[in-house]
Amino acid sequence: MPRVVKSADDRRNEILDGAQALFFERGYERTTVNDVIAKVGISKGGFYHHFTAKEDLLEAITARLAQDAVVRVRDILDDPALSALERLNGFMARSRSMKLADAPKFRAAFDVVFRPENLVLYHRINAASIAVMRPVLTRIIAQGKAEGVFTVPDPEAAAEILLHLNASTHDAVARTIEAMGTSEEEAAIEALDQRFQFQGIVMDRILGLPDGSLTIVEPGFTRAVMTAR
Amino acid sequence: MPRVVKSADDRRNEILDGAQALFFERGYERTTVNDVIAKVGISKGGFYHHFTAKEDLLEAITARLAQDAVVRVRDILDDPALSALERLNGFMARSRSMKLADAPKFRAAFDVVFRPENLVLYHRINAASIAVMRPVLTRIIAQGKAEGVFTVPDPEAAAEILLHLNASTHDAVARTIEAMGTSEEEAAIEALDQRFQFQGIVMDRILGLPDGSLTIVEPGFTRAVMTAR
DNA sequence: TTTGACGACCGACCGTCGGTCTGTATAATG
DNA sequence: CATTATACAGACCGACGGTCGGTCGTCAAA
Numbered sequence: 001m002p003r004v005v006k007s008a009d010d011r012r013n014e015i016l017d018g019a020q021a022l023f024f025e026r027g028y029e030r031t032t033v034n035d036v037i038a039k040v041g042i043s044k045g046g047f048y049h050h051f052t053a054k055e056d057l058l059e060a061i062t063a064r065l066a067q068d069a070v071v072r073v074r075d076i077l078d079d080p081a082l083s084a085l086e087r088l089n090g091f092m093a094r095s096r097s098m099k100l101a102d103a104p105k106f107r108a109a110f111d112v113v114f115r116p117e118n119l120v121l122y123h124r125i126n127a128a129s130i131a132v133m134r135p136v137l138t139r140i141i142a143q144g145k146a147e148g149v150f151t152v153p154d155p156e157a158a159a160e161i162l163l164h165l166n167a168s169t170h171d172a173v174a175r176t177i178e179a180m181g182t183s184e185e186e187a188a189i190e191a192l193d194q195r196f197q198f199q200g201i202v203m204d205r206i207l208g209l210p211d212g213s214l215t216i217v218e219p220g221f222t223r224a225v226m227t228a229r
Numbered sequence: 230m231p232r233v234v235k236s237a238d239d240r241r242n243e244i245l246d247g248a249q250a251l252f253f254e255r256g257y258e259r260t261t262v263n264d265v266i267a268k269v270g271i272s273k274g275g276f277y278h279h280f281t282a283k284e285d286l287l288e289a290i291t292a293r294l295a296q297d298a299v300v301r302v303r304d305i306l307d308d309p310a311l312s313a314l315e316r317l318n319g320f321m322a323r324s325r326s327m328k329l330a331d332a333p334k335f336r337a338a339f340d341v342v343f344r345p346e347n348l349v350l351y352h353r354i355n356a357a358s359i360a361v362m363r364p365v366l367t368r369i370i371a372q373g374k375a376e377g378v379f380t381v382p383d384p385e386a387a388a389e390i391l392l393h394l395n396a397s398t399h400d401a402v403a404r405t406i407e408a409m410g411t412s413e414e415e416a417a418i419e420a421l422d423q424r425f426q427f428q429g430i431v432m433d434r435i436l437g438l439p440d441g442s443l444t445i446v447e448p449g450f451t452r453a454v455m456t457a458r
Numbered sequence: 459t460t461t462g463a464c465g466a467c468c469g470a471c472c473g474t475c476g477g478t479c480t481g482t483a484t485a486a487t488g
Numbered sequence: 489c490a491t492t493a494t495a496c497a498g499a500c501c502g503a504c505g506g507t508c509g510g511t512c513g514t515c516a517a518a
Contacts, residue, residue, distance in 0.1 A: 032505080123348060168390055234485075235495080273498065475503090
């Protein structure tokens, strides 16, 4: 096989791109290093020149995804005109696209990430994004507490709980999608809308806000996701 | 090697016991089938006579653990004299011992289950116990709603959220333990006590109860756990 | 232009692991 | 006692993650 030399960074990212595509397609365990090097067009030695183990791929990929996510909400954090409540609502709207860009992609990501064979992948992504988002959310909640809008003893603990709450809703969405036949599409949309709304109420109550202060998803989002394909 | 024949059930449980011990010690991936059969004193063929794959061990073990857990709370569910609030408090007190019996065991389980190499094991146990406990908690919450004590639109969704909330506290406990040097033991105990208390408040608010209605851990439990070894 | 050192890369090879298969000893059945 | 079914033994296999000695492109110094 011909030898193609590139800069270490370029090659690393190529490998990461290829591996990420395969992991999301088949899952981590079901993707072999040979699969990755075949996709990238590189040799075994070349791969292990850039990564010390297959496991490294997971760490690098999840770190990259988490970093992308935090970039996506930066402007909301940096806008000094926003109140804590506005900031939190904006944060929720944006962070929904942590693993997505728009509704169809959101749906596609769900179809893939929540399959049993992708358990490890999912857990790593989740843990990484929580670790990255926790300080961000903590600052927002602390601001709200300072403003006297949020009633909560420990902003950091509250932040973590809110993030886990998000994850639990994701689980529910995934289960609903999986259990859904095309005939019950309307029922599924209804159920998920209620679930999102309930999550908003729960977050309101945790933060000591009046019910309905926070919006998890804008109207029509659930339908857009569920009918996408 | 001499051939020892036992009933299928006995042998199955022996294998499960040995595998469980190893999984909790080294993690799932780092435990090989050869390790298991060496510990149990059985051959490869014998193992695959009772289990079709290594993966089966995970399913069987988590199912067993989840079943034990539900047995442990049955009397609370069956006692008709209890109000929903009493039942819920009792449930919380009992279900803390899902993966434990007393404080030292609780601590030991934490030291082990939350290590990175046990990620798969942890996730499976967690998912299984949530799946088992969800209907149970749902009934309790529905009762409370009927009694007019709990203010919550969807008991099932609330049950799921409460269970995830528990898991998120477990995460926090594990991280605190891991980050704890012996010098900061008191600070860690303090932090965790506050965290448990906050979890109680969060649950109160989710269910529309006055703050302080639910108790996650009895006084002194945190200290007992953290000083155990 | 030559040289030489360094880093990117190759691919044969290795040990281990999950799983299979053939065969055998024991228990159940008639 | 004959036969069938069940529990088990252990040699074996292919695939996988990872290693290693070596090769080749690149670029700077001579």
